[in-house]
Amino acid sequence: MNIAIIGYGRMGKTIERIAQTRGHHIVHIHNGGPMDLEALKAADVAIEFTQPEAAAENIAALLTHGIPVVSGTTGWLEHKASMDALAEQHKVGFLHASNFSLGVNLFFVMNEKLAAMMHAYPEFKPGIHEIHHTGKKDAPSGTAITAAEGVLQAYKELKGWTMNEDDQALRITADRLDPYFGTHEVHYTSDIDTITFTHEAKSRDGFALGAVMAAEWLPGKAGSFGMRDVLNL
Ligand SMILES: NC(=O)c1ccc[n+]([C@@H]2O[C@H](COP(=O)([O-])OP(=O)(O)OC[C@H]3O[C@@H](n4cnc5c(N)ncnc54)[C@H](OP(=O)(O)O)[C@@H]3O)[C@@H](O)[C@H]2O)c1
Structure with missing residues (x-):
């Protein structure tokens, strides 16, 4: 081709x-x-x-x-x-x-299923964290936004995603560090523990x-x- x-x-x-x-x-x-x-x-x-x-x-x-x-x-x-x-x-x-990447697209599908399950447990609050190399210009990453949209399909009471502190919305945080090709973590945090679901790219x-x-x-x-x-x- x-x-x-x-x-x-x-x-x-x-x-x-x-x-x-x-x-x-x-x-x-x-x-x-x-x-x-x-x-x-x-x-x-x-x-x-x-x-x-x-x-x-x-x-x-x-x-x-x-x-x-x-x-x-x-x-x-x-x-x-x-x-x-x-x-x-x-x-x-x-x-x-x-x-x-195939891995991230599988991660997206699993993320939606996990969010649908976790929504039944209000003591766990969802959040997203992403890490990329310092050359990346936008934040949060497009992948983090897609992951957030997947979580929000289950958490309809949240008012979209935000990078600020806001209990009414899904929080996305971002770090720019070298060398990171793209790490995305969806976490569910209660007062006593945290569950994390992560995809980490090893190269481009x-x-x-x-x-x-x-x-x-x-x-x-x-x-x-x-x-x-x-x-x-
Ligand atoms: N969807 C995915 O799976 C995925 C994965 C990785 C990255 N990305 C995204 O892909 C984009 C590129 O990432 P990268 O790491 O390759 O960035 P990069 O290294 O900065 O490369 C971007 C290239 O585009 C050139 N460019 C700038 N303006 C242009 C124009 N008008 N027409 C054609 N080329 C132009 C730049 O040239 P100059 O340097 O001369 O300006 C540079 O060579 C970013 O938005 C990144 O977030 C997506």
């Missing part, structure tokens, strides 16, 4: 390596500046891992020109609904995931492999998708 890489940073370089080991060709790399839409015509699919302020513009340009997009950039989701609409309008595939390879698998799956499909569609979870 011919792949274009949009964003040639830590993730873009890892995706290039993993895609090549799976026999794909990297036909174009875009790392800022004006997009070369002529060169992008050679791509069956584009994989976009850039920065929160760049993602929506990149994705909109690609979808408008009929190029399927796999995007992993986090911190820009206020524009996601308009990207979903563009994918529908242009009958092209768009797949965004806050986290592409799991994210990159999931993104390449999504790129193999997406071409030929129209509309907006997530990693649960790819993994059939």
Whole structure:
């Protein structure tokens, strides 16, 4: 398959390596500046891992020109609904995931089941903690937000998530430390003990492999998708 890489940073370089080991060709790399839409015509699919302020513009340009997009950039989701609409309008595939690794997607499913069980025990209060490397620009992570949304499906009395102290909402805390590729912990704390449920990434390879698998799956499909569609979870 011919792949274009949009964003040639830590993730873009890892995706290039993993895609090549799976026999794909990297036909174009875009790392800022004006997009070369002529060169992008050679791509069956584009994989976009850039920065929160760049993602929506990149994705909109690609979808408008009929190029399927796999995007992993986090911190820009206020524009996601308009990207979903563009994918529908242009009958092209768009797949965004806050986290592409198989392990984290299993963690998301287990997190929802655990929250449904724990909600019956009000002495335990839920909370989320995430740790990433110091180069990460957004906080909390997109993965922590997805985990929070999973908890909130069971804890409907809470008013969304917050990074502040607020008993009425689900608290997310974040640390930026090196070297951390992404650690996410959902904890349930009572006055006498704490239960923790954790996913810890050991490298970026799991994210990159999931993104390449999504790129193999997406071409030929129209509309907006997530990693649960790819993994059939
Ligand atoms: N979904 C997942 O599984 C997952 C996993 C890991 C990371 N992420 C997310 O993926 C994103 C990228 O992470 P990273 O660690 O690779 O960041 P990074 O190392 O900072 O790489 C981002 C790259 O995008 C480039 N860039 C900036 N503006 C651009 C534009 N308008 N068009 C194209 N490229 C542009 C940057 O170039 P300059 O350096 O020259 O500005 C940089 O090379 C972040 O949002 C991160 O949270 C998601």
